[in-house]
Amino acid sequence: MGYQLNEEGFNAMLSELTKEYLIYAPKCYQGGNTFSDTDCIRYGEIRRAEDIVFDRKSDYSFKEVLLPVSETLFYFTEEQVKEADVPRKKGAVIFLRSCDLHAVKRLDDMYLKNGPADYYYRRLRENVKFVLMGCAVSFDNCFCGDMGSDQADNYSVSVDKKGDFYYLDCKDEAFAEILKALPHAELEVAPCHVTENKVKVNIPDHLDASIAKSTMWDEYDTRCIACGRCNFVCPTCTCFTMQDLFYSENGKVGERKRVWASCMVDGFTDVAGGGTYRRKNGERMRFKVLHKVWDYKERNGYHMCVGCGRCDDICPEYISFSNCINKLEKAMEEVSES
Ligand code: SF4
Ligand code: SF4
Secondary structure (H helix, E strand, C coil): EEEEEEEEEEEHHHHCCCEEEEEEEEEECCCCCCCCCCCCEEEECCHHHHHCCCCCCCCCCHHHHHCCCEEEEECCCCCCCECCCCCCCCHHHCCCHHHHHHHHHHHHHHHHHCCCCHHHHHHCCCCCEEEEEECCCCCCCCCCHHHCCCCCCCCCEEEECCCCCCEEEEEEHHHHHHHHHHCCCECCCCCCCCCCCCCCCCCCCCCCCCHHHHHHHHHHHHHHCCHHHHHHHHHCCCCCCEEECCCCCCCEEEEEEECCCCCCCCCEEEEECCCEECCCCCHHHHHHHHHHHHHHHHHHHCCCCCCCHHHHCCCCCCCCCHHHHCCCHHHHHHHHHH
């Protein structure tokens, strides 16, 4: 069922939702981006329509709502361990775009289906509803079309803002009850979706492990500065590391946290005895790229990358992930001829 709401109606819907949910959406943080004097679009709690950024792609994804950047798992003393309270007491409604809704499936794969379900992820994932934000046009660097993530239908509600009105397609009974009680017009609504991206990618279907021998990775030894930003903006990167924080007053008391980790930064592959598996930045790039567009698909049947293009947007060295993917075909030919 489709609905047309004016801004007052849309705000009334948000206000109703806040009784049971915290609402997260892309917000503008002034001056907070990679390059000086540029704003950062990042997820945060919202209450009103004007808080939501509809006309730009978010620089960071929704991921931190389900997987906090830093999350205390438990507190310990010499004698006791106490589990940390769940960071959010209410359910959550997350506004996100089609590529990110596809990314939720990847996070669920990693945290709910890759062995026993992760307890901490599951308790934040429960009672979460998704609002699909339609994309009328492709943003810079997006390649969702070639990754099959340009459309999604597993949302509770979709929303497209056109002029002064909001057009919603509702698939959720609880949302429908709220919407029906508001002044609205009923009509057919289909969420906007991108029909063409400027950026195209070609992922060879005959990729195999010999691609690791290609010299194509060498350029990243010097170009990449191993800052890890590409991992932190990626909605499908799921690695974390553990940190024990000891309180200074009593060194035997503290808390254990898990914090996001990056396969591109120094230390990620350090092992006991002083070894490091991927010392060169090109080796790290190879690992990241092939995980996103090869070995994940071997296990799950679809690529990990959803083509959001955020890694290209954020890289301070202008390294393009999509350009890198497009070098794979030629590199495979070269290694098979050598
Ligand atoms: S590819 Fe770019 S964003 Fe990623 S680690 Fe290297 S320099 Fe940083
Ligand atoms: S690898 Fe880049 S384009 Fe693919 S999902 Fe991650 S941030 Fe988006």
